[in-house]
Amino acid sequence: MSTKNKILDAAESLFADKGFNGTSLREITSLAEVNLAAVNYHFGSKKELIKAVMSRYMNELSPNLQASLLVICQQENKPTLNEVFSAFIDPLLSLNVFRENGTSNFLQLLGRGYTDSQGFLRWFLTTQYPEVITNFVTAVQRAYPELSAEDIFWRLHFTMGTVIFTMSSSDALMDIAKSDFEQQVDIADVIRKVIPFVASGVGAPLR
Amino acid sequence: MSTKNKILDAAESLFADKGFNGTSLREITSLAEVNLAAVNYHFGSKKELIKAVMSRYMNELSPNLQASLLVICQQENKPTLNEVFSAFIDPLLSLNVFRENGTSNFLQLLGRGYTDSQGFLRWFLTTQYPEVITNFVTAVQRAYPELSAEDIFWRLHFTMGTVIFTMSSSDALMDIAKSDFEQQVDIADVIRKVIPFVASGVGAPLR
DNA sequence: CGTTATTTTAAACGCTTGTTTAAACTGTCT
């Protein structure tokens, strides 16, 4: 495995665990078993490393998600919100074959990016991958045409909040669920639990 | 105003803005216009300062929230989930008279605490203020008795995610809403928008 | 007033951070 990939892998899991600000380059390079200076040699700076970690996931996820949403948008009969949100399941879970713990790592990284570093990652995603959001909005509009653009805006952000926050702390939550309810839960289960929640939320009656 | 309170006020708004890890004692003391060493003199350490900032809010909010939930739990007819969640509105908004921008500051702090510093604030809240959670769960159970304890657990965490995440980025979201929809939105509006969302989410049909 | 306590202050502490430097090493091609 190349130095570059060793760094990316180590950075990814540490970032997901402890956030971007909370992870030092020295932790990354020592987990990756490479020299400290290798990060700046291969990526230029810590910020560029963060972008590289996120891009690796977005480039894998984005086309799958696009295809999945396209099916929803082009099907003949009006989709339900449950169907729209279920379109995320397979693309997200397929990140697990792309990389070990890919799904939860990616969602945790997303969560970190929204709270760490004062929204620079939000800028990065919305400018670098705007079509994902566009298609998603279109799909929701087809499912619930009475929703105004403004309400869609707010409810989609509520949805992102639910998903991202849940996934940021999914490890802790799964541990609690395991000890309190003696039931094994994995990331796929959590996704299946959260979808009816957000679908109902977005579909809430107006006024 | 006492040095101690100057520090608390400055720390509060900086913590809300940039997170606990992202705010240095030097930023706090320079905004508060006090000496750097004053923090360690009055609070002992940065961690204790964080606790003090949160306690100031929890001690204000907790009794109001308890009273509000008690009304719901003791009323004769079964409450709706919308009523249960609406019980949060007044106690949360009353933080605004307690302190300028109190509502959004507090909710942002909550969000920070869940993602920064690997869950030490979660421990702090659940051990120091467990009765708030207990009463809330009871209220939800009255409104939707068919929900299993496990489903309540998950859906309440989804709810916390929605609210906390939304409030963590509420400033940015309100800015976007303002420029995209030319509509003034304040924190009370956001709360009124989020309640139907989470009420519907928690009330989602089973299976 | 003088004598304690309490609070504030400037300076320094040791440590970690991201980044840079310049030398050493590796493999490739003529």
Added chain:
DNA sequence: AGACAGTTTAAACAAGCGTTTAAAATAACG
């Protein structure tokens, strides 16, 4: 072999961090 690009390395850099120190300033009290 020699030369050259690419890569790795140890060491140092300046800057920022939370915390501690000891002296100066202020307040409280008999």
